[in-house]
Amino acid sequence: MTNNSADAIVVGAGLAGLAAAAELGDRGKKVIVVDQEPAHFLGGQAFWSLGGLFMVDTPEQRRMGIKDSYDLALRDWMGSAQFDRDEDAWPRKWAEAYVEFAAGEMRPWLHDMGLRWFPIVGWAERGGSYADGHGNSVPRFHITWGTGPGVLEHFKRRVRDHVGNGLIELKFRHQVSHIIMQNSAAKGVSGEVLADDTAPHGAKTNRDEVGEFEFYAPAVIVTSGGIGGNFEMVRKSWPRDRLGEPPQDMVAGVPFHVDGRMIGISEKAGGHVINGDRMWHYTEGVRNWNPIWPSHGIRILPGPSSMWFDAEGNRLKPPCLPGFDTLGTLKEILKTGHEYSWFVLTQKVIKKEFALSGSEQNPDMTDGGWKEVLFQRILTGSKATAPVEAFKEHGEDFIVANTLTELVNGMNHLGGGLIDEAHLRAQIEARDYQIDNPFTKDAQMAAILAARNYRGDKLIRTAKPHKFLDPANGPLIAVKLHVLTRKTLGGLQTNLDSQMVGADGQVVPGLFAAGEVAGFGGGGYHGYNALEGSFLGGCIFSGRNAGRSRAVA
C-alpha cells in the first residue's frame, strides 16, 4: 500500500469501524483506518461498554427457560420503534434485517469468532405498558464474558492480523475535517495530525494540530460514533415537542471524543441526517466519584425494586419503574420542572439489584471468570459488589441512613429541601403493607412478583420483597439521579449496504456510514425507543455490511 492511498478509508476505530475494516481485510482490500485519538483508545466507546448484546432465541435463553422467536422479537422491536415517518423507510428495513440477524446468524458467527456469554440473560427495558407497546417481552440482553473489551478483542485481533499482512494501516491522532469529493463521488479524506497525547485511556486529549494529511480511496466509510459527549449538540437536537426543555444539568455517559463533529462533515459531502431528534439518554445517572472523562456519569442498571420519586418526593407512576421505560420516564421526570429524581431503597435491594454500566465497573466479568463473579456478587454477605459499595461510600449522590428522618435530612441537604418526610413515609408505608401477601394491588410490587417468575431475575437481579422501613433490611439508601447522555438514535441515512443515501434518495457514490453515526443502520433503526444491547449489535451488523458491500471497490 502507498502510504496515502487504499481501497477504502475507515473514519473512526470504534467497534463499527473495526468490524468494517476486518471484513475488508478478509476480502483482500487495502484499508486506512484513521482515528483522532491515540492508539491506546482503540475501540472507542465499546471498550467502556458492558458488552450486552441483543440476541434472539439463543441457547443461553433456552437454558434459562425463555421462549423467544424472530416473530416475538420483531413485534417487540416494532412496538418500541413506532416508525411513523416517511424517512423511516430505510430504518425499518434495517430493523427487520437486524432482528433476522440477531435471531439467526449473529450468535453462531460471533461464537466462532470466540465470543462467549454469561449464562444468565438480562431483562432490560421491560416496557410495562401493553403487549404491542414498547419493551422486551422476554430477557434478551446477553452480557459477553470480558464485557465491552471482550467483544472488541476479537475484532481487534482480526484487524491486527491484517495490519500484520500489510492490508490495514492504522493512523492514530488523525482528525478528519473534510471528505474529498470529485464529481459528487468520495475520493478521500483530509484533516489535521494532532499532537501525541499520553492521557489515560478515555480522558480528554488535546486538539493541538502539528500537521496535515490527505488520504485517497474510492470508498470512505464513516464510523465516527454519536453525539453524547457534546452537550451543546445534544441540547440542539433535543426533541422539545416530546420531552420538553433539555436539562441544564446532565452527566456524560460517554467520553469526550463522542463529539458528533463528523456528522456535519459528512453532510457537507452529500450525506443526509434523518431522525436527529431521536436519542437515548438515561434517567439513572450518578456522578462518577472517580471520573475519567469530563462530567463523567455512570448509569445504574437497576433491578425493579427501588422506589422512584420525583424531586419533590412524589412516587413516579407506572410504567416509570426502574428498568422499564427509559424515555417514558425521562419525559415524566422533566415534566415535573426538576431535572433529577430519587431512588429510595434498602441494602438488600442494592446488594442484589444494582449493577453499574461500564466495563471498569464490573471487573469480575471484565477481567475474571466464574470464581470472581461468585466472590464479587454472591459471597459478599450483605454487601453489594465492590464498585457499588465504593459509590455508596464516595459517590456524592448517595445517602445512607439508619432512619427515614436521617435519610430525608440527607436528601434535603443534597436536593434543596423539597422532600416532606411525612409524605415520603406515607408512600413507603403503603408499599410496605403490600408485602404481606403474594399478590398485590401495587403495580410495582406486581412487576417485582412477575420478575421473580423468571429464574434469572430470582437468582441475581430481583430482591425478595421486603419492608423498606424494617431496620433489619437496612440501612436505607437514597440516590440522586441525573440525566445521563448516551446515544443518538438517528443518524446518516444508509441503504442495507451501508452506503449513504442523500436527501434526494440517491446513493452518494463512495460514501458509507455504519454504527452510531448511522443511527446503528439506515439513519435510525431503533425508531423512537431501543431494546438495549442493540447498539453494539448494530455496530457489528452495520460495520459488517459496510465491509462486505460489493460497492466497495
Ligand SMILES: Cc1cc2nc3c(=O)[nH]c(=O)nc-3n(C[C@H](O)[C@H](O)[C@H](O)COP(=O)(O)OP(=O)(O)OC[C@H]3O[C@@H](n4cnc5c(N)ncnc54)[C@H](O)[C@@H]3O)c2cc1C
Ligand atoms: C459506558 C457504556 C456502556 C455501554 N454499554 C452497552 C451495552 O452493554 N450494549 C450495547 O449495545 N451498547 C452499549 N453501549 C453503547 C456502545 O458502546 C456504543 O454505542 C458503540 O460502541 C458505538 O460504536 P461506534 O463504533 O459507532 O462509535 P465510537 O465507539 O464512538 O467510535 C468512533 C470513533 O471515531 C473517532 N472519530 C470521531 N470523529 C472523528 C474524526 N473527525 N476524525 C477521526 N476520528 C474520529 C472517535 O475518536 C472514536 O474512536 C455502551 C456505551 C457506554 C459508553
